[in-house]
Amino acid sequence: MSWLQQHAPGTYHRILFDDRISVERYGVGNAIAQPYNHTILPLASAKDKELQISWGIADFQHRFGRLPQGMWLPETAVDVDTLEVLVDNGIAFTILAPWQAVDDDLDVTVPYRVPLPSKRSIVVFFYQGDLSGSISFDPGTTANADAFVTETLLPRYPEDHDYDPLILVASDGELYGHHQEWRDKFLEYLLNGSSAEAGISTTYPARYLLHHPVQDEVGVVEQTSWSCHHGVERWRGDCDCCAGDGTWKKYLRAGLDGLATAFDELFDDYWQAKGIPPKKVRLNYIEVLLGKQPVDTFVEGLLQRTLNWAEARRARLLLEAFYNRQRMYTSCGFFFDDPSGLEVRYNIASAARAVDLVDQALGISLERHLLPPLRRVHSQKTGETGEDVYIDILVAHHRR
Numbered sequence: 329m330s331w332l333q334q335h336a337p338g339t340y341h342r343i344l345f346d347d348r349i350s351v352e353r354y355g356v357g358n359a360i361a362q363p364y365n366h367t368i369l370p371l372a373s374a375k376d377k378e379l380q381i382s383w384g385i386a387d388f389q390h391r392f393g394r395l396p397q398g399m400w401l402p403e404t405a406v407d408v409d410t411l412e413v414l415v416d417n418g419i420a421f422t423i424l425a426p427w428q429a430v431d432d433d434l435d436v437t438v439p440y441r442v443p444l445p446s447k448r449s450i451v452v453f454f455y456q457g458d459l460s461g462s463i464s465f466d467p468g469t470t471a472n473a474d475a476f477v478t479e480t481l482l483p484r485y486p487e488d489h490d491y492d493p494l495i496l497v498a499s500d501g502e503l504y505g506h507h508q509e510w511r512d513k514f515l516e517y518l519l520n521g522s523s524a525e526a527g528i529s530t531t532y533p534a535r536y537l538l539h540h541p542v543q544d545e546v547g548v549v550e551q552t553s554w555s556c557h558h559g560v561e562r563w564r565g566d567c568d569c570c571a572g573d574g575t576w577k578k579y580l581r582a583g584l585d586g587l588a589t590a591f592d593e594l595f596d597d598y599w600q601a602k603g604i605p606p607k608k609v610r611l612n613y614i615e616v617l618l619g620k621q622p623v624d625t626f627v628e629g630l631l632q633r634t635l636n637w638a639e640a641r642r643a644r645l646l647l648e649a650f651y652n653r654q655r656m657y658t659s660c661g662f663f664f665d666d667p668s669g670l671e672v673r674y675n676i677a678s679a680a681r682a683v684d685l686v687d688q689a690l691g692i693s694l695e696r697h698l699l700p701p702l703r704r705v706h707s708q709k710t711g712e713t714g715e716d717v718y719i720d721i722l723v724a725h726h727r728r
């Protein structure tokens with residue numbers, strides 16, 4: 329969204345506007361929030377789960393001017409702890425793949441309530457698995473909106489029903505016009521023409537919930553996702569999603585986890601020594617990221633006093649390091665087959681930046697927590713290790 333805001337402001341404002349119009353017309357908006365850094369939450373620490381969800385909500389509220397009801401989880405990766413944190417933060421529903429439900433006889437034309445250990449619950453919509461798959465991967469399905477309605481959509485509605493069946497599709501936004509040409513026009517005509525002609529009304533999760541109380545309950549399968557059929561293995565090790573040997577993912581994650589643990593200890597000690605709860609600092613730093621207040625004002629507000637130059641600089645650097653320590657977990661870095669891609673480079677660059685900023689702030693090098701595992705991240709394509717990439721990034725940085 330921050331990229332769209334800068335580089336495609338027209339699109340950005342149409343998204344905001346459409347949500348506002350939806351609120352005016354139906355009482356609930358159609359936009360849903362997401363965690364801040366596209367982190368695989370079941371693999372994140374409890375603190376990071378809380379942070380990612382809390383920052384995602386703050387970012388959403390800042391842009392849309394309202395609190396979100398729903399949250400889309402990165403790769404729909406889920407575990408019960410993540411659902412608990414969603415509920416802690418006032419999120420009412422999420423969307424998952426049908427195979428993430430415990431029940432094999434799942435009826436995906438209705439949402440379910442998922443009971444949680446805390447005696448609370450969250451609503452889960454399960455999308456149409458095969459339909460979403462063919463929309464995403466078979467261009468023939470979406471060549472013609474009229475044909476799509478009669479041949480693909482209508483046969484999916486149960487013949488006899490005394491309720492409003494919901495046909496829910498989940499696909500990447502960039503599918504429409506970017507991955508597949510003209511599909512933006514397909515979608516436009518489907519939503520504004522062909523579906524209405526066939527007597528199908530369009531809706532979205534928050535609006536559906538207004539008039540359809542959720543009756544059925546189901547459990548979710550721990551540590552599952554929409555784009556790996558081996559749980560969440562794709563983002564931490566070798567599984568059949570990976571064409572080569574995916575073991576490098578284990579070492580990349582070990583390096584990042586080692587750095588994160590060492591970083592958190594320094595970060596927490598720093599703020600505790602100043603009498604400020606580190607959690608408060610972490611959660612509220614989003615105010616600075618959203619441009620609501622300058623970082624120096626933010627830190628002075630926490631400490632209730634003015635800072636000297638050196639103190640202000642140290643706090644600023646540590647906070648920026650914390651931002652990069654979150655960013656280094658971006659899921660795309662673990663997604664593909666070989667670690668030579670720019671996605672892995674992005675994660676390692678974020679980690680390198682965090683290391684550098686801590687060094688500048690405190691004169692402590694955290695490299696030893698990151699580099700030994702990175703040495704074992706090995707590219708079959710280039711022969712480079714994760715450490716080579718790390719050094720390459722440092723060299724490029726110093727040349728600038």
Ligand SMILES: [Zn+2]
Pocket residue numbers: 555556557558559561562567568569570
């Ligand atoms: Zn897999």
